[in-house]
Amino acid sequence: MMCDFLFSLVCTGEIFELKAELNSDKKEKKKEAVKKVIASMTVGKDVSALFPDVVNCMQTDNLELKKLVYLYLMNYAKSQPDMAIMAVNTFVKDCEDPNPLIRALAVRTMGCIRVDKITEYLCEPLRKCLKDEDPYVRKTAAVCVAKLHDINAQLVEDQGFLDTLKDLISDSNPMVVANAVAALSEIAESHPNSNLLDLNPQTINKLLTALNECTEWGQIFILDCLANYTPRDDRESQSICERVTPRLSHANSAVVLSAVKVLMKFMEMLPKDLDYYGTLLKKLAPPLVTLLSAEPELQYVALRNINLIVQRRPEILKHEMKVFFVKYNDPIYVKLEKLDIMIRLASQANIAQVLAELKEYATEVDVDFVRKAVRAIGRCAIKVEQSAERCVSTLLDLIQTKVNYVVQEAIVVIKDIFRKYPNKYESVIATLCENLDSLDEPEARAAMIWIVGEYAERIDNADELLESFLEGFHDESTQVQLQLLTAIVKLFLKKPTETQELVQQVLSLATQDSDNPDLRDRGYIYWRLLSTDPVAAKEVVLAEKPLISEETDLIEPTLLEELICHIGTLASVYHKPPSAFVEGSRGVQHKRLPGSSAAGVSEAPPAVIPSQGDLLGDLLNLDLTPPTTTGPPPPASSGMQMGAMDLLGGGLDSLVGLLNTVLSEAVSLRSSFNVPVSGGLDDLFDLGGGVGMPMGVFNPPKTVWLPAMKAKGLEISGTFVRRAGVIQMEMTLTNKAMSVMTDFAIQFNRNSFGLAPAGPLQVLTPLSPNQSIEAALPLSTVGPVMKMEPLNNLQVAVKNNIDVFYFSCQYPISMLFAEDGKMERQVFLATWKDIPNDNESQFQIKDCHLNSDAASNKLQGSNIFTIAKRTVEGQDMLYQSMKLTNGIWVLAELRVQAGNPNYTVSTVLVVLAVFKSYFSNTNQNE
């Protein structure tokens, strides 16, 4: 208290002195006094008490003194709003000054005086300055509009400043244009829906012209603004790209990055087969590499952005691995980022170099960097199969160094390598076990325990090892406890005789002595499983594990798209959307990449079934291309709801559009009548020869999905059937190779209706050469959903002891018609009336030789139910309903005209989604 009191005393004394000096007659003394005031202000002292005295100095023709007083005003006007009004007169007067520098100074400063009361006095001077003859004043006034808008948005709109600002985009001076663009962009950001920055080809053209002439900063404003524009077609997109590319040679890195942003965004619109597309890709690499010779802080920004660019378009920098090699003197933040990019670019072609580098890094001093380098070696092993062996031996070398954190990190990555390449590198387990005692980090301990549990049958003293961990069970972190519990249960299932005691011990530790609900629950589940059904326990605990993906920490595709739209900005540095770190309404809009112009469907979605030898581990990670639905990204819930969300997209329209596609596809497929696998509704109406056919679901015959040539001797043919409400995939697996095949497993990529295997692929006996085996795989419809093209496309990965193979097939839509698709008559009538016309789609089926009753019966077998029948003028009209597994209803009207000997059948299909029933349906499913 004493000190504070003294300090304020000193201050008052000082202030008193300053006051006297400020009111001195001598100009020089005055100026010195104001300087002292500003100096105290900078240090954080409160000199607001001097407000009237300082403002008195404002009326001066000395520009330097004036600027100092203005600086003071900007700082304290807010705390002394009444006094600030005293300054208004001077501003108004200065705005009329013959010297443009003074006019600009006045308009620049008055915008910074954030006092509501005086804003209205400023409107007139501002209006004049916006139309000033001098460009220097105009460019300052343009920014002032943004300042005023920040204080009082309504006032700016009422006074019509926004229109004046828009006019400035056509100004003859490039700097005025640039500042106007900057101001408009900022104002538009706080009004996401206003069409303020009305970007059309004319304005774009103006901006592109100004781009060549304005300052480096102006170029950045313009490029950032251009990035928000969506060209109408690929030709416009190309012409803009052509005019932006020269900016890539600018000395200012920010200009280069903003140009890259525009190009990356507009490139989405260009057809891939265009020559220009290839040229553009080639042009992007050198400037990105050049950014790495900038100052370290800029390198960091550039590297964070390159990380995004590499994920989106790996082809750009795939040959530039060397420039990302770490230099000894790089700051640590640059080193870590470079390492990240090195892993992303690692491929078979450059892996040897990369590994040599990583090994070098692993001996550096910085702990974080070394850890990351070790982890990187593991990731290389997982990504490039050919290098796995070398990576493992490198890791073993590193373990030999006995440097504690290196060993721990190595063990964590080796666990992942085991999972990726089962039964290949287990010989190193012994070496790992030697280091058991030195592990003190939970992640490493957990990894080691996992390894021991997983390979318990090969480690002679597995029980002893695990027991040693068990001693300090309660001191371990949850991660380790859970892992230990599972590992011991695994061990027990593998060696039941010797380990009974151990498993009891761990179960009681987990269930009785632990407060952690996760641990307790897992403990109870294991306990029940083991006590009731050991066989089931074995199936659950020792189940086949899904393959792990080779790319870790990829940014989620929709976020990546958004971040690409924010290249160069903070969002791209943080790798977070602006909404995550910006307060208020600014930047909350989510930006998206434009789709390719072709029919509004962005580049053929996951046609990314990789070719043979392209070792992609996890199919679920294939969908790097944007989802085609226009709706918000699906929330992370599973099953029906998520599926429906995704399919529903933005709402009713897109849904109907979707079903229209199904049905019209069916029509177009009519022509390929004899190819049943092409599957579609038409197959249902394939009633031609069907008079004598047994009733039941229409089942197309098997076709070859995976020819033996493409799958190292494994041939798979198959079909889909629906039996008793269960969709089944029936396959014939034929071994045309010379060796025995075992260890079959299957996995689906995300698909339109969420089809997923309901259980493992049951191929129990090994498949000897020239032998065939039938396998039926029950499917569920609660898997992850993504719209496919065509809609009923399914991408499948089948694994055996030889390799992983990929193929895609199409299932008949009729598989998805549920048994409970019979709608109540009243409901049917009510909904039928509500159908908007544009939800209708019609098509005809020719050459059908069945009468209406027979057709109705046959369709019923495929879960298409006839609700009512009407006969008008010799025409039978059947009203039918069906329900898809994801809860979407389809209603249909089938007209059968019995007349000429050809029995022509014409149908009208009406599609609609009954949202009410859809929702109740999902609720039931939950």
Next chain:
Amino acid sequence: MIGGLFIYNHKGEVLISRVYRDDIGRNAVDAFRVNVIHARQQVRSPVTNIARTSFFHVKRSNIWLAAVTKQNVNAAMVFEFLYKMCDVMTAYFGKISEENIKNNFVLIYELLDEILDFGYPQNSETGALKTFITQQGIKGQTKEEQSQITSQVTGQIGWRREGIKYRRNELFLDVLESVNLLMSPQGQVLSAHVSGRVVMKSYLSGMPECKFGMNDKIVIDKQGKGAASDDAGKSSGKQSIAIDDCTFHQCVRLSKFDSERSISFIPPDGEYELMRYRTTKDIILPFRVIPLVREVGRTKLEVKVVIKSNFKPSLLAQKIEVRIPTPLNTSGVQVICMKGKAKYKASENAIVWKIKRMAGMKESQISAEIELLPTNDKKKWARPPISMNFEVPFAPSGLKVRYLKVFESKLNYSDHDVIKWVRYIGRSGIYETRC
């Protein structure tokens, strides 16, 4: 956009604080001091987010410059601006030091007011700024002078003012290159590149139009095609170099470079950097370092390093320095070298070997015995690479200036009257050989 700009001394005391936006409060000044300047650990990123406020910082000697914002700003632009800010300050009052900043704080505020408006960077070319931010007051200007200033600040040629006159029209071109090398102990080049700059000092009257030409492969090949039968074209084609990428000062017409690959511009007055470029192919590595490290038992290391110069014997390299790192537990070093002076510097953990001059195609050698203290440190010595510094009077990339033509149609001097000087200097960048 940028919400505020602070300058601190090494203790974290504020020297300059300018706030542009309302969302940045006084507490931001302290937040940066506490979380970054006074942070216990080494700074892990030049961008820091503290309580939803982002701080960008750069350091010049012991001065911290920090830009603050709460919005999603263009991060690259903020850093470019901070560098530019440093350039402008250096141009006005020399070295950026605490004393200089304190002495010039009024000027700095005036500059900050001019080059950053509401957080948007404005014209920051020193040439233009110096015409009206003078610390003299501008009473004496006539109306024409004023409008000339404003048209220059906002104009298309913001970097040059009209009416410059010299009695002697003269220009100096410096091709400055730094060679970067990373070599494996076996002498295999792991990565090598040259980053070069063309720095120009121009003392030319009026508004001259300049055209710069060099032995760029793309240009020469194009010309070679134009005159296919011309033997001269072919032979010059051999000496051309492939430039990976180049960037230019804002005076260069980029669209013209993009379409015709010709470099044309109206230069700023005085010294500036015309272009930067990068090459990776056919680099002349002026020196080769051949290391030999042998561990003799646990307490002794034997090091032998040979350097070979690899350029024309008539040329002389200067300021040669080889830095051989030694382990942390070194207790003593004995050095023998044939040429130059070598010293063990315990504080830097390295043997520093200096040679004043060395001609091309020569070889020199140093051998050292390093005594080590026995330690029980498990961690192995990381063996940092041997680094080298030097200066050579040629461009390691092979770049040659072919011409620099000057046209000034309004004044009566022609290209021939201009006195031109060209100089090539190749320096070591990060020139390392692993051992």
